Amino acid sequence: MAPESVTRLDPEDSGTAAALSALLNRELGDGLYEPAWLLEDAANPAAAVWVARAPDPVGAAVARLLGPNDGEYYRRFGAVAMRLFEAGAGPVGSFEAVAVAPPARRRGLGARLTTTSLDWMRERGCAAAVTVSWRSGRAGSSAGLFRRLGMAEGPTVDGFYREESLRDGWSCPVCGRPCACAATLFTLSLA
Numbered sequence: 001m002a003p004e005s006v007t008r009l010d011p012e013d014s015g016t017a018a019a020l021s022a023l024l025n026r027e028l029g030d031g032l033y034e035p036a037w038l039l040e041d042a043a044n045p046a047a048a049v050w051v052a053r054a055p056d057p058v059g060a061a062v063a064r065l066l067g068p069n070d071g072e073y074y075r076r077f078g079a080v081a082m083r084l085f086e087a088g089a090g091p092v093g094s095f096e097a098v099a100v101a102p103p104a105r106r107r108g109l110g111a112r113l114t115t116t117s118l119d120w121m122r123e124r125g126c127a128a129a130v131t132v133s134w135r136s137g138r139a140g141s142s143a144g145l146f147r148r149l150g151m152a153e154g155p156t157v158d159g160f161y162r163e164e165s166l167r168d169g170w171s172c173p174v175c176g177r178p179c180a181c182a183a184t185l186f187t188l189s190l191a
């Protein structure tokens with residue numbers, strides 16, 4: 001088997017985008033990621049899509065540079081989240097999604113996808129990273145991973161995804177639609 005690698009998705013590589021879309025939709029929610037959206041993000045300088053290969057795609061992550069208006073999404077986590085978006089606080093990077101196929105888990109790929117995304121945010125001048133950990137109740141939740149990487153754990157909000165799962169029409173792999181799962185805020189200073 002070829003060594004595992006973590007690389008950027010090539011904006012012309014529709015085959016890999018389809019594989020990543022299938023992985024993200026199966027693990028995180030059916031309807032969350034279309035291949036075309038991943039290719040758009042791969043070509044967008046304010047976003048990054050990462051693929052972990054072993055040698056076929058077995059892991060995916062999406063990161064994004066946020067603007068001041070993106071803070072509203074995090075309002076339900078309270079002051080700790082809103083402080084990130086205050087004037088003068090500096091640019092914020094979102095670690096938006098990460099998933100590793102079950103047979104490839106517990107080999108460090110989730111950690112590599114996360115640290116690669118955090119390094120990309122640092123290189124782009126982000127002062128902080130923010131991520132929302134899906135508390136699925138299943139083994140393989142990201143909360144342990146984010147704690148291990150030194151991220152600060154913030155509040156947990158019950159039913160965090162309910163409205164967006166209805167509005168955007170995606171189904172949670174654990175509870176369907178609407179999604180009733182909780183979410184926990186994690187942040188990391190990159191300064």
Ligand SMILES: CC(C)(COP(=O)(O)OP(=O)(O)OC[C@H]1O[C@@H](n2cnc3c(N)ncnc32)[C@H](O)[C@@H]1OP(=O)(O)O)[C@@H](O)C(=O)NCCC(=O)NCCS
Nearest residue numbers: 098099100105106107108109110111133134140141142144
């Ligand atoms: C969360 C997720 C991405 C982690 O992926 P992963 O590749 O298993 O992550 P890692 O291998 O870096 O770490 C997972 C565990 O394996 C352990 N591990 C890492 N390398 C290891 C190795 N070589 N040998 C044994 N264990 C190892 C880690 O210590 C960690 O253990 P812990 O959870 O007890 O702290 C994956 O479980 C997943 O896709 N979950 C479903 C989707 C999901 O919830 N995504 C996050 C949404 S916010």
